[in-house]
Amino acid sequence: MATPVKRKRESFSNCNHDLNSNQKQNIFSDAPDKLKTFTAWCASNKFNISRKVQVGREGSCAQYGMTAVEDIPEGYCLFQVPRTSLLMPHNTNIAGLIEQEKSKLAATNQWVPLLISLLHEENNPTSKWRPYLDLFPDFETLDLPMFWERSDIEKLLRGTGVDLAVERDLKMIRDDYNKLVLPFFDRHSDEISKGQMDLDYFKKMVAFVMSYSFTEPRHRRTKNSENSNSGDSGEEESDSDDDEPSMLPPMMVPLADTLNHITHNNAKLTFGKEALKMVAARPIKKGEEIFNTYGQVSNLHLMHMYGFAEPYPDNTNDVVEIPVVRIFEAAKDLHQDKESSYKSHLDVVWAFLIEQELILADDIFVLGREGIITDDICIQALKVLSMDKQQFVEYTEKEGWSDAESDTSLAEDSRLELAKIPSLVDVRWKQLLKRMGQLHLNNYTTTLEEDEAKLRVISTLTSQEKFALYTAHGQKMLIKLLIDACS
Numbered sequence: 001m002a003t004p005v006k007r008k009r010e011s012f013s014n015c016n017h018d019l020n021s022n023q024k025q026n027i028f029s030d031a032p033d034k035l036k037t038f039t040a041w042c043a044s045n046k047f048n049i050s051r052k053v054q055v056g057r058e059g060s061c062a063q064y065g066m067t068a069v070e071d072i073p074e075g076y077c078l079f080q081v082p083r084t085s086l087l088m089p090h091n092t093n094i095a096g097l098i099e100q101e102k103s104k105l106a107a108t109n110q111w112v113p114l115l116i117s118l119l120h121e122e123n124n125p126t127s128k129w130r131p132y133l134d135l136f137p138d139f140e141t142l143d144l145p146m147f148w149e150r151s152d153i154e155k156l157l158r159g160t161g162v163d164l165a166v167e168r169d170l171k172m173i174r175d176d177y178n179k180l181v182l183p184f185f186d187r188h189s190d191e192i193s194k195g196q197m198d199l200d201y202f203k204k205m206v207a208f209v210m211s212y213s214f215t216e217p218r219h220r221r222t223k224n225s226e227n228s229n230s231g232d233s234g235e236e237e238s239d240s241d242d243d244e245p246s247m248l249p250p251m252m253v254p255l256a257d258t259l260n261h262i263t264h265n266n267a268k269l270t271f272g273k274e275a276l277k278m279v280a281a282r283p284i285k286k287g288e289e290i291f292n293t294y295g296q297v298s299n300l301h302l303m304h305m306y307g308f309a310e311p312y313p314d315n316t317n318d319v320v321e322i323p324v325v326r327i328f329e330a331a332k333d334l335h336q337d338k339e340s341s342y343k344s345h346l347d348v349v350w351a352f353l354i355e356q357e358l359i360l361a362d363d364i365f366v367l368g369r370e371g372i373i374t375d376d377i378c379i380q381a382l383k384v385l386s387m388d389k390q391q392f393v394e395y396t397e398k399e400g401w402s403d404a405e406s407d408t409s410l411a412e413d414s415r416l417e418l419a420k421i422p423s424l425v426d427v428r429w430k431q432l433l434k435r436m437g438q439l440h441l442n443n444y445t446t447t448l449e450e451d452e453a454k455l456r457v458i459s460t461l462t463s464q465e466k467f468a469l470y471t472a473h474g475q476k477m478l479i480k481l482l483i484d485a486c487s
């Protein structure tokens with residue numbers, strides 16, 4: 001991922017907004033009770049919300065959101081979230097219990113300690129986060145694909161990768177619930193109660209963490225975080241071990257999580273020692289919605305984790321993940337008229353690539369707006385699959401071939417950027433890439449032309465249909481760019 005541009009810290013990013021009581025009243029005057037209670041809680045916990053913004057449904061593209069009620073300059077601090085108000089395991093009163101079992105609970109999934117903390121707080125009528133938790137009372141509006149009927153996933157999302165991600169999630173949720181979460185509550189039934197929890201309820205909590213939690217980069221030098229733009233984390237640096245993950249475990253960041261996402265965001269979260277601050281990433285005009293970034297993420301990721309996607313070409317971070325086996329299928333397809341000994345030669349070549357681990361069977365090629373991002377494995381496959389039998393024998397007999405191959409083709413001029421593909425010397429590479437794209441298009445349930453017809457009547461679609469269409473259509477457009485570059 002590209003590194004976000006580091007922006008100048010401006011003096012008005014200090015978040016010390018002095019609001020008089022009239023101004024406070026105006027900002028939330030149309031808010032329903034739960035939102036008022038929540039924003040009053042934010043005020044009493046020193047969130048220092050600027051009078052230039054308003055939280056609510058008005059002006060938001062999806063349920064709650066934040067809008068500018070005055071012009072806002074770049075670098076201006078919209079609000080802060082003191083670290084003491086972050087809902088994370090070590091801030092709760094079961095911190096000790098979780099800490100004792102942390103390595104077991106977080107062994108497969110960093111989310112489990114947070115999920116247990118959330119379940120505990122949700123079950124506690126006097127939780128210090130009560131006004132925050134009550135704002136999202138039943139999670140009924142979380143329309144993530146993991147709640148969809150299997151038949152709808154198959155019909156709308158097959159081939160996008162979201163279908164596979166949901167399958168993996170559902171298995172992991174069941175396993176985490178049965179093997180970690182329930183046993184934890186049972187072991188500590190004297191100290192904490194699991195209340196009405198069952199698997200369905202746990203699943204809703206997972207969805208809440210999935211689409212509302214934030215992660216913070218461990219090092220200041222690490223630029224990107226999921227569900228936040230951490231490029232200008234600013235005030236803090238830790239001396240953590242290089243082996244440790246670059247992200248800290250997830251946490252809930254009240255108020256920051258009312259902001260919606262857009263690829264070209266106008267606000268970003270920064271991580272300070274005492275507080276996290278939401279800062280204007282560019283000037284924002286009165287009336288504009290304030291959008292955070294959930295990271296430089298593809299539609300596949302947005303659809304999977306958050307249940308929405310952006311229409312082509314808005315999401316410049318979009319990618320399509322093509323299983324590597326598709327290039328082998330392309331080679332076979334291109335040579336289907338050839339004699340059977342050539343086809344078995346291709347089988348030998350593919351087995352060789354896998355055996356020598358030049359390619360892993362479950363690898364993917366990642367195709368983005370500029371070209372194939374994982375071009376080293378793709379070039380490896382193109383090179384070997386384009387050889388005739390004699391060239392392949394010579395290649396495998398060549399002493400030290402593996403060292404030589406490991407740095408092949410990574411010179412700047414041979415990267416698989418779309419702009420450079422038309423001038424590739426070996427026409428077989430272009431044929432393979434083009435056929436790979438054509439074959440991948442067969443995995444979706446609709447054609448590009450059918451998608452375009454639906455886009456013309458977008459207002460008649462349900463939101464599930466709309467966002468699934470944006471996901472599949474965006475991916476097909478990227479494949480079309482590849483096919484066009486090879487033609």
Ligand SMILES: C[S@@+](CC[C@H](N)C(=O)[O-])C[C@H]1O[C@@H](n2cnc3c(N)ncnc32)[C@H](O)[C@@H]1O
Pocket residue numbers: 061062063064065143211212257258259260261262305306307308309
């Ligand atoms: C962190 S929450 C943002 C606050 C949310 N709108 C609410 O009402 O609570 C993330 C959820 O907001 C929605 N969302 C965020 N950005 C969106 C966008 N650009 N378009 C549609 N829905 C969006 C999605 O439902 C997502 O799962």
